[in-house]
Amino acid sequence: MLKIQTAQKLFPILALAGCLVAVAPLVTRADSLPGFTLFSGVDPSNQLSYRLDSGYRNTTDRYSLKLPGSKINRLGAAQIQITYPDYYKGKFDDKAIEVFAGGKSIPVESVEWNRENQTIQIDLAKRLKTKGEIEVVLNNVQNPDGGGMYYFTCQVKSSAEFPVA
Template sequence: MAILLGVPTVSQAQSNPGFSFIWGGDGPSQKSPANYVLEYGTPGHLNDRYRLKVQPQSAPVESITITFPDYYDGKFRASNIRLIQPAKSRKGKTTVIPLKAVKLSQDRRQVQIIPETPIPAKIQFAADFSKVVNPSEARTYRIYASITSPGDILLNRKAAVWNLKISEQ
């Protein structure tokens, strides 16, 4: 007879779940979820931080639009959203990317973030949401990001998909 014992662990931050199924789609953002970090990640938490990472793009980024699902009932403010460039090493500093505008569209469940100048190609960056009131329900929320690049014709293309998991701890 064998007895299995588990030891609970306490965690202050969670990151991208290690296992998920993605069917279909085109482009790298559909085939593997993008990385993210949540400071707490528990339902109804009143002061969470989301860091949604975007892989380096092949063209400059003029704007990024993040779309939340209709069942996401979390809350955040435009003034608490910024773009950052992560530190290159553990001891390095995170760089804040200056913004021209952050536009919230409650009815379309979208956030459009426009940097002062386009983010150069091949630069990794992240959307940083602070003081987030988490959704009331523990579940996985599929969040999409699309970007536009400068030029004569605005090309809006998928950049990332995050399977954001809010869970009871």
């Protein structure tokens, strides 16, 4: 009789522990995927793929923004411009921005963070001709104090001669 009572007490504890173990991977990966969109009016094929290292408010973070090769025109990329909403109160380190293509680092000529217009303009050292994915990594980002949903947009321009976004 004693063994049955002990088993009845342990069963709810084991069931709860099993549920926590099953949910833990979902919680840790919550900010590493684009997630899902219910009502935004944004075509899913035009959504910017991203990954945040922490995603916690008021912490230093790293944002990885992935631009699919299918969205880059045949002339290539010479400039990348990122815009964000005026209610985003985070801070960027314009000296810690990197660009990668095919897993290789791409030289950056200059980065200009315009706080008034909420833009980050990245000029590449030379025009990048690629059909593959381009990844922009924003290091040392100071996340905003409050949580929220922020729509970042990205435009890739081929060159100053052909300013096609």
